[in-house]
Amino acid sequence: MPGLKMTSQAETTEPPIPPMFEPYTMRGLELINRVVVAPMGQYACDDDTPNDWQLVHLGSRAIGGAGLVIAEMCNVAPEGRVTPRCSGFYKDEHIAPWSR
Known part of the structure; x- marks a missing residue:
């Protein structure tokens, strides 16, 4: 019949990979997939x-397979904290813990 394409069994058993799970490059940053936390x-x-x-x-979100994990808000000055337990990135002492 016109317009019908014959396919083999092998072609029909593998569903296509949804775009969400395909690699993605964003401004030079290569992600394993498009899942973003x-x-x-x-x-x-x-x-x-x-x-x-x-x-x-x-770390658990990254191990879970997300392509990109965005950390929580990070204050650039102590006066910018929302709560006393907010994260900061305004002292040299903050660099090593964020690097882990």
Whole structure:
């Protein structure tokens, strides 16, 4: 019949990969997929410094397969904190914990 395409069994058993799970490049950043974890304020820092809580929270999302995990808000000055337990990135002491 006109317009019909014959396919083999092998072609019909594998469903196509949805675009959400295909690799994606954004301004030179290569992601394994298009799954993005939005930032979630944890308010669990000690002295504005990320600790094991952030490591486990963000790391578990990355291990779960998300292509991009965005960390919670990060204050650039102590006066900008929303709560006393917000994360900061305004002292040299903040660099190493965020690098883990």
